[in-house]
Amino acid sequence: MRSTQPESHHEVKVNKLEPFPSRLDMDTSDDGDELSRGTLENTPLSSLGPGSGQGQGVHQLDQGQSAFEDQYDIDSSQTRIEPVLHSVSSSVSTAFRCIEKHLYSGLRHTLGRADRRSLDTIRSDYIPLQSESDNIHKYPYEYPSRLTAYLRQTFTKSLFLMASLFALFLTLFALIHWTTAKSIWDTTSDTGSPCxxxxxxxxxxxxxxxxxxxxxxxxxxxxxxxxxxxxxxxxxxxxxxxxxxxxxxxxxxxxxxxxxxxxxxxxxxxxxxxxxxxxxxxxxxxxxxxxxxxxxxxxxxxxxxxxxxxxxxxxxxxxxxxxxxxxxxxxxxxxxxxxxxxxxxxxxxxxxxxxxxxxxxxxxxxxxxxxxxxxxxxxxxxxxxxxxxxxxxxxxxxxxxxxxxxxxxxxxxxxxxxxxxxxxxxxxxxxxxxxxxxxxxxxxxxxxxxxxxxxxxxxxxxxxxxxxxxxxxxxxxxxxxxxxxxxxxxxxxxxxPLLLTTVRNEAGSAVSEIFPNPVPISADTYFAALAATINANRAQQLASSKASEYALPNATGYGEGGDVFRETYERAATDGIWKCPNWDVASQWSRMGGDVWVGEWTEGVTYPSNKDHQYCKTHSRVCHEDDIYPTFGTAPDTSSAKSSLEEDVLSYWSNFITNLDPSPSPAKRSIRHKSFRDWLEWFWPFKRDSPASLLPPRASPESDWTAYKSPDDVFTIGGGEVGICPEGFWGEKVKYDWQIYGQ
Missing domain, CATH: 3.40.50.1820 (Alpha/Beta hydrolase fold, catalytic domain)
Structure with a gap:
C-alpha cells in the first residue's frame, strides 16, 4: 500500500509475487519535484496500487490463479489454462512497460505537485488490471479512458501531449489485441483452418x-x-x-x-x-x-x-x-x-x-x-x-x-x-x-x-x-x-425483456391429426373434441358461448368454404391454449414494469411435421412449428417471398438479442466493437454513429415493433391483420389450465 507517513525520499521495495512476474524500471519520489531514476526489480505492477487513499488493498496475484480456478471449476492439472494466461500476462506486461513507463515519466515531468499525485492515483488504480487473468481484455479500455478524462480537466491546452497519448495507446492496444487473441483464441492451425x-x-x-x-x-x-x-x-x-x-x-x-x-x-x-x-x-x-x-x-x-x-x-x-x-x-x-x-x-x-x-x-x-x-x-x-x-x-x-x-x-x-x-x-x-x-x-x-x-x-x-x-x-x-x-x-x-410470439394457426397441426379431412358441422362432435382438449366443464362453457369467434353456425353440411367445423375448433384451441394466454402474460409483465414485445406470425414456412397435414397447407395457414425455418434462415424454399420473410425475421431477432428491442431507434443502437472513432472520442467527444457493417439489418420505419401495452401493439410477422381475444372471456369466463391446476 502507499505510505501515509510524511513525504520523504525512499526506495519502494516489494517482494516478488507469482505467477505473473513483471518489472518496472523506475523509482518514485514522493515530494513530486522530479522523477529520479532507479530500479524496482522483480516488482509486479499490481503491487503499485490500488492506492490506500481509496480504501483498497494491493492485488494479490498469487491468489488470483486459485480464485480463477475456483470460479471456473478448472483443475489446473487437467487443463492448460495456466500457461496460456501466464504467457498472455507476460506479453501484456512487456508491451505495457515499454510504452507506459516513458509516457508516465514524460507526463510527470510536466506536472505540478498536486497534479502528479492525481496522476499517480489514477495510475495505481488501473495498472493492476493488466495482470489479472480474468480482466486482461479490460485494461486497454478502462485505464486510458479514465486517464484521458483527467487530462481533459488538467491539460486543456496540452494538445501535443494528448495527441501523443492517443498514438501511444493505439500502439499498446494493437500489441495487446494481437497477443491475447493469438494466445487464447487462435484462429489458425497447421492446416490453415479458420475454425x-x-x-x-x-x-x-x-x-x-x-x-x-x-x-x-x-x-x-x-x-x-x-x-x-x-x-x-x-x-x-x-x-x-x-x-x-x-x-x-x-x-x-x-x-x-x-x-x-x-x-x-x-x-x-x-x-x-x-x-x-x-x-x-x-x-x-x-x-x-x-x-x-x-x-x-x-x-x-x-x-x-x-x-x-x-x-x-x-x-x-x-x-x-x-x-x-x-x-x-x-x-x-x-x-x-x-x-x-x-x-x-x-x-x-x-x-x-x-x-x-x-x-x-x-x-x-x-x-x-x-x-x-x-x-x-x-x-x-x-x-x-x-x-x-x-x-x-x-x-x-x-x-x-x-x-x-x-x-x-x-x-x-x-x-x-x-x-x-x-x-x-x-x-x-x-x-x-x-x-x-x-x-x-x-x-x-x-x-x-x-x-x-x-x-x-x-x-x-x-x-x-x-x-x-x-x-x-x-x-x-x-x-x-x-x-x-x-x-x-x-x-x-x-x-x-421478453419477446413473445405465436403463429396464426397454432392448433392446426393437432386438429389435422384428429380430423385429417373436413367433417360436417356437428354440435356433439364439437363438444367431444373440446372436452378432450380442455376438459368437459370448460368445453361446455365454450360450446355454449355467445362469442361469435367460437360458435358453430346453425347450419348443416360443411359450411361456407367447406371446412367450417375444423376452422372453428382450431380457432378456439389456438386462442385458448396459445395466443390469448400469451397476450395476458404480456399484459401482466408490462404492468409489473418489464419490457415485452408480442408478435403473431401471419406467414411461415411449412415444417416437415406439417407436410402431410392438408389443413396446414391450404389457405396460407401458419401452423405450429412453421416459424422455425424463418427464425434461423434455413428454409429449403428459396423463393423471393420466403427470403424476404427470413431477412425481416433475422433483423428483428438480431436487434432484440443485441439491443433488447426488435426494432430499436438509431439512438438505442450500441457499438459492439472499439473502432477508430471510439479511441478518438476519448479526446474529442462527438456523436457516434454505429458502423453499419457491425449491426443487424435495419427494419424499415413502418415495420417497427411497439412495446406491448394492449392488443393494438401486436406486431404481424408477415403482414396482414391479427384476430382478437374476446374481452373477459379467456382467463375469466373460461379459465386457463394454470389457473385451475397450478395452485
Missing amino acids: TVSALGFSAKGLSTADGACRYTVRYGTAERWGESNFAWDNAKNQSFTDLPPACPQQAGTYVSANSQSEDCLFATIYAPQSINLFSRLPVLVWIHGGSYTAGSASAPGLGGSKLAVKGNMIVIVLQYRLGVLGFLPPSSAPSWSNPNLGLRDVILALKGISKGIDFVGGEKDKVTIGGQSSGAGLIRALLGVSEAKGLFRAAILQSDPMSYGNSPNAITSKVRDIYYSLDPLKSCNDLQCLRAVSYASIVSAQEQLSNTAPLLVEGLPLSMAIRPTFGNPTLPTDPTVSLFTDPSSLPSSGI
Whole structure:
C-alpha cells in the first residue's frame, strides 16, 4: 500500500509475487519535484496500487490463479489454462512497460505537485488490471479512458501531449489485441483452418459452414440415468467437434432417426462467425428446442444457427437436454424423485458453463439471451421461476409457448409416475439398479404408451403433453405463471425483456391429426373434441358461448368454404391454449414494469411435421412449428417471398438479442466493437454513429415493433391483420389450465 507517513525520499521495495512476474524500471519520489531514476526489480505492477487513499488493498496475484480456478471449476492439472494466461500476462506486461513507463515519466515531468499525485492515483488504480487473468481484455479500455478524462480537466491546452497519448495507446492496444487473441483464441492451425480454436485448456477444430460460420459440437455435461448432471471438462476434450451430436433417447421421427441416439447426449452445438476473436464480445443466443418434452435435438430440421450467427454477428448455441421419462419422471427409488426436473437442470448446467466460459471465445456472458419454441419456450418460462438461473441470461424469446398449460403439480406428476412404472417392462423391477439396466429403447416404448393413455386417465394432464416440468420442489418451488399474477416480486428473473410470439394457426397441426379431412358441422362432435382438449366443464362453457369467434353456425353440411367445423375448433384451441394466454402474460409483465414485445406470425414456412397435414397447407395457414425455418434462415424454399420473410425475421431477432428491442431507434443502437472513432472520442467527444457493417439489418420505419401495452401493439410477422381475444372471456369466463391446476 502507499505510505501515509510524511513525504520523504525512499526506495519502494516489494517482494516478488507469482505467477505473473513483471518489472518496472523506475523509482518514485514522493515530494513530486522530479522523477529520479532507479530500479524496482522483480516488482509486479499490481503491487503499485490500488492506492490506500481509496480504501483498497494491493492485488494479490498469487491468489488470483486459485480464485480463477475456483470460479471456473478448472483443475489446473487437467487443463492448460495456466500457461496460456501466464504467457498472455507476460506479453501484456512487456508491451505495457515499454510504452507506459516513458509516457508516465514524460507526463510527470510536466506536472505540478498536486497534479502528479492525481496522476499517480489514477495510475495505481488501473495498472493492476493488466495482470489479472480474468480482466486482461479490460485494461486497454478502462485505464486510458479514465486517464484521458483527467487530462481533459488538467491539460486543456496540452494538445501535443494528448495527441501523443492517443498514438501511444493505439500502439499498446494493437500489441495487446494481437497477443491475447493469438494466445487464447487462435484462429489458425497447421492446416490453415479458420475454425480451429484453443481455449480453456483444449483445442477444437470445428466445421466451416457455407454461410461463413464455424460450427462446434461440445459436450457440456455427463449424467448417469436419473442422476444429477455435472460438467464434463475431461470428456469435452475426447470428442469430435465437427459431428452433430447424438440425440437424447426418443421415438424416431421428424426430429431424429433411430440410429443416432444415446443417453450420453448432453451436448451444445455452437455457431460463431469465422471472424470472431477474444475481443469480439458478441451477444449470445442460447436456443432450447421444442418437442413436447419428449422429442427434439440440436440436429432437428431448421436449427442450423450459421446464418443467424453471421447475419446477426452473434454466437448461437443450440442445447440438448434429457427428455421424457429420463429427463422429467424419475422413479420413486431414484434420489432425484423429489426434485424430478432433470432436463431443466441440464439446461441450467449448460447456462452456467456458458456464463463461465463464453468470454474466452469471443462472447459476452452479460449479453446472453435464451430462446425456445413450443416446449423449449415452456422450459424458459420455468427458468423464470428458478433462483439458480437468475443472472444467467438477460432476455428471453418465447415462440409458440402453450401458456395455458402450466407446469405440473406434484399430485399430477405422482399419478403419471404410477401409471408409467406399472407398464412393461418397468413393472418387473423392484429397485433402481434393475430400472437402470432396462434399455432406453424399452424406456421410450413404454413412454409412448403413457402419452396415449395418461391424458385420458389423469385430470389436468394436457392431451399432447403427458410429461412436463414439475413445480413444488427445490428447483422450481412454484408455477412461474401463477407467481407472475399472484406474487410477481417472487420471480427470480422478473422484469427482463421478453419477446413473445405465436403463429396464426397454432392448433392446426393437432386438429389435422384428429380430423385429417373436413367433417360436417356437428354440435356433439364439437363438444367431444373440446372436452378432450380442455376438459368437459370448460368445453361446455365454450360450446355454449355467445362469442361469435367460437360458435358453430346453425347450419348443416360443411359450411361456407367447406371446412367450417375444423376452422372453428382450431380457432378456439389456438386462442385458448396459445395466443390469448400469451397476450395476458404480456399484459401482466408490462404492468409489473418489464419490457415485452408480442408478435403473431401471419406467414411461415411449412415444417416437415406439417407436410402431410392438408389443413396446414391450404389457405396460407401458419401452423405450429412453421416459424422455425424463418427464425434461423434455413428454409429449403428459396423463393423471393420466403427470403424476404427470413431477412425481416433475422433483423428483428438480431436487434432484440443485441439491443433488447426488435426494432430499436438509431439512438438505442450500441457499438459492439472499439473502432477508430471510439479511441478518438476519448479526446474529442462527438456523436457516434454505429458502423453499419457491425449491426443487424435495419427494419424499415413502418415495420417497427411497439412495446406491448394492449392488443393494438401486436406486431404481424408477415403482414396482414391479427384476430382478437374476446374481452373477459379467456382467463375469466373460461379459465386457463394454470389457473385451475397450478395452485
